[in-house]
Amino acid sequence: MKKSEFVWMNEGLVPLEQAAVSINDRGFLYGDGFFETLRAEDGRPQFLQEHLARLRASAITFRIPFPDSFPWADRLSQLLAANGLEHGLARVKILLSRGAAPALGLPAAARPTLVIWAQPYTPPGPEEYARGWALATFPERRTTFTGKHKSLNYLFYLAARQYALDRGADEALILEADGLVSEGAAASLVYARDGGFYTPQAPSALPGVTLEVLGRGLAQRGLGLTCLPTTLSEIAQAEGLWLTNSLMGIMPVSSLDGRVLPISPATSLLQECLNLEAQSPPGN
Ligand SMILES: Cc1ncc(COP(=O)(O)O)c(C=O)c1O
Structure with a gap:
């Protein structure tokens, strides 16, 4: 028999089949909310404080009350245990929407909706990490300031990813309004040049x-990660290019718009840095 799945809905755990959000919820109506996707390993959510800080900053910017007193770590443990995810890898999604409130604008009086959902996560296999992902540049530039926030309005990124998939690539490269390189559809970008990381x-x-x-x-390790305005041709000439996100970690990029890129041996160094940070206690 399939084990029941449980979701945290506002005040408590409910079976997945009963977890429902009202059609009045502004998350559904307008994408008026934010989310975080975390990786949990053996029941331990990784970089929880960093994810909560980003969620909180976005909620405050857009006037959604943030549940500051919510016992996040305890509730996440409870949720992971209820879903039999104390061992192995899990994808944890935290969704916070404004809830139901009339009128346009950003009404602050609403009672927000909080949903936390944990499911097993299967990362790409070692061959996929070794081979790397193909990138395709999405021709529509992102022109909204909401890009800085992990908003429930994910349509732009879904369309960008589909554009890449339709071209046999794995991920889309997103451009800023001025045509400079921004990020992936669901990942940040890191590249190597002249022995440094950018x-x-x-x-x-x-x-x-x-x-x-x-x-x-x-x-x-005495190394830097420098932020630099970057053109498409600079990215194409990089000594190594990687996609990074909370679930898959560090994924090398093997090509950009059909042009082959070198798979850099520095992948293991980046992965080590991430593993080391994942093992250090929160706040360190
Ligand atoms: C648009 C976008 N950029 C970057 C990232 C990487 O963010 P993080 O490292 O916080 O997972 C994501 C994650 O899904 C994303 O959706």
Whole structure:
């Protein structure tokens, strides 16, 4: 018999089949809310404080009350245990929407909706990491300031990813309004040049948690991760290019718009930096 799945809905755990959000919820009506996707290993959510800080900052910017007193760590443990995810890998999604409130604008009086959902996660296999992912540049530039927030309005990124898939690629490369390189559809970008590591300086890209953590890990080794305005041709000439996100970690890029890119041996160094940070206690 299939085991029941449980979801955290506002005040408690409910079976997945009973977890429902009202059609009045502004998350459904307008994408008026934010989410976080975390990786949990053996029941331990990784970089929880960093994810919560980003969620909180977005909620405050858009006037959604943030549940500051919510016992996040305890509730996540409870949820993972209820779903039999104390061992192995899990994908944890935290969704916070404004809830139901009339009128346009950003009404602050609403009672937000909080949903936390944990499912087993199967990462790409070792061959996939060794081979790397193909990138395709999405021709529509992202022109909204909401790119800085992990908003429930994910349509742009879904369309970008589909554009890449339709071309036999794995991920889309997103451009800023001025045509400079921004990020992936669901990942940040890191590249190597002249022995250093860089990430595109992109004013409307999501501040990636993995990127932040990687920056810390590299700094511990006396290395930098420098933010630099980056053109498409600079990316195409990089000595190594990687996609980073909370679930899959560090994925090398093997081609950009059909042009082959070198798979850099520095992947293992980046992965080590991330692993090291994942093992250090929160707040360190
Ligand atoms: C648009 C976008 N950029 C970057 C990232 C990487 O962010 P993080 O490292 O916080 O998972 C994501 C994650 O899904 C994303 O959706």
